[in-house]
Amino acid sequence: MTREAAGAPVRVVQITDTHLFRDPRAALLKLNTQYSFEKVVELMAAKEANIDLILATGDIAQDASVEAYLRFGDAMQSFQAPFYWIPGNHDRRRVMENLDQYQDAFTNLVSLSNWQVIMLDSSVVGEVHGHLSERELIHLEQSLQAAQSNPQIEHCLVCLHHNPVPGSAQWMEGIGLHNDKAFLAIIDRFEFVRAVVYGHIHQELDFTRNDVRFFCTPSTCIQFKPEVTEFSLDDVSPAYRWLNLFEDGRIESEIERVTGYEFEVDHTSKGY
Numbered sequence: 527m528t529r530e531a532a533g534a535p536v537r538v539v540q541i542t543d544t545h546l547f548r549d550p551r552a553a554l555l556k557l558n559t560q561y562s563f564e565k566v567v568e569l570m571a572a573k574e575a576n577i578d579l580i581l582a583t584g585d586i587a588q589d590a591s592v593e594a595y596l597r598f599g600d601a602m603q604s605f606q607a608p609f610y611w612i613p614g615n616h617d618r619r620r621v622m623e624n625l626d627q628y629q630d631a632f633t634n635l636v637s638l639s640n641w642q643v644i645m646l647d648s649s650v651v652g653e654v655h656g657h658l659s660e661r662e663l664i665h666l667e668q669s670l671q672a673a674q675s676n677p678q679i680e681h682c683l684v685c686l687h688h689n690p691v692p693g694s695a696q697w698m699e700g701i702g703l704h705n706d707k708a709f710l711a712i713i714d715r716f717e718f719v720r721a722v723v724y725g726h727i728h729q730e731l732d733f734t735r736n737d738v739r740f741f742c743t744p745s746t747c748i749q750f751k752p753e754v755t756e757f758s759l760d761d762v763s764p765a766y767r768w769l770n771l772f773e774d775g776r777i778e779s780e781i782e783r784v785t786g787y788e789f790e791v792d793h794t795s796k797g798y
C-alpha cells in the first residue's frame with residue numbers, strides 16, 4: 527500500500543544552526559558544537575523510524591569550512607532520506623555548491639506527495655541579516671505560480687534561514703530578513719502556502735499568521751533567550767523539529783530536545 531493510500535503523512539525533519547567548525551573540538555561560547563550536533567543526530571536516529579525528507583536550514587558551518595560541511599553531510603547520510611540545505615549567514619553558498627559529494631543537497635524545489643517545498647537562500651555574504659535577492663523572490667513567486675496550475679500540488683511549505691518576522695528579543699532587531707515585506711506579500715497571495723520554516727534565532731516558535739504556520743527551530747548548539755533586551759543564552763537543550771505534512775494540508779509538528787546531557791555555555795558572552 528502506498529503512503530498516500532495508507533493516509534500516512536510526509537515526515538519531514540528540520541535540523542538547523544549546527545555551527546560546525548573545521549576543527550571538531552572547537553567551541554562556540556564554550557559549547558562544543560560537534561558534540562551537541564552528535565547528540566541531536568543520536569536523538570533523531572532513536573526517534574525517527576521513517577524520515578521522508580531532511581531540511582537543513584542554514585548556519586551548517588560556523589567557519590564555512592569544507593570539513594564542517596562534509597561532517598554534516600556524512601552524518602545525514604546515516605538516515606535513509608534525502609537532505610537538502612540552504613545557507614545561513616555563517617555559510618558560504620559557493621563552498622556548499624562546490625562539494626562534489628553533496629551536489630544533490632543544493633536543491634531549491636522538492637515535491638513530495640501533494641506538497642511542494644520551496645527553499646530560499648536569504649544569506650548575504652559578510653552580513654548577519656538576511657535579504658532575498660531578486661532571483662530568490664522570482665524563484666519563490668514562479669514556483670508558487672507553477673504549483674498553483676499543477677494539479678498534483680495542493681500545499682506548499684517554504685523554508686529559509688532568516689526569521690521573516692521580528693524576533694521577540696530586542697537585540698535581534700535588524701538581524702532578521704530585511705525585505706520581509708516583499709517576502710510576506712508573495713506568501714499572502716497564495717492561499718495554499720501552509721507553512722514557513724526557519725532557524726537563525728535559535729529558539730522554538732510555532733505561531734500562525736494569516737492562516738500560515740510559522741515555525742522557528744532551536745539550534746543543535748547554543749540557544750537564544752526570547753523576550754530579553756540584551757543578548758543572552760538560554761539553558762534549554764539542543765533540539766530538532768519534526769513535521770507531519772498531511773495530504774489534506776494539515777500539519778503536526780513538535781521539537782525534540784536532547785535530554786540527559788549537560789550543555790555548558792558561556793553566559794557572560796555579549797554576542798556570538
Ligand SMILES: [Fe+2]
Pocket residue numbers: 543545584585614726727728745
Ligand atoms: Fe545560527
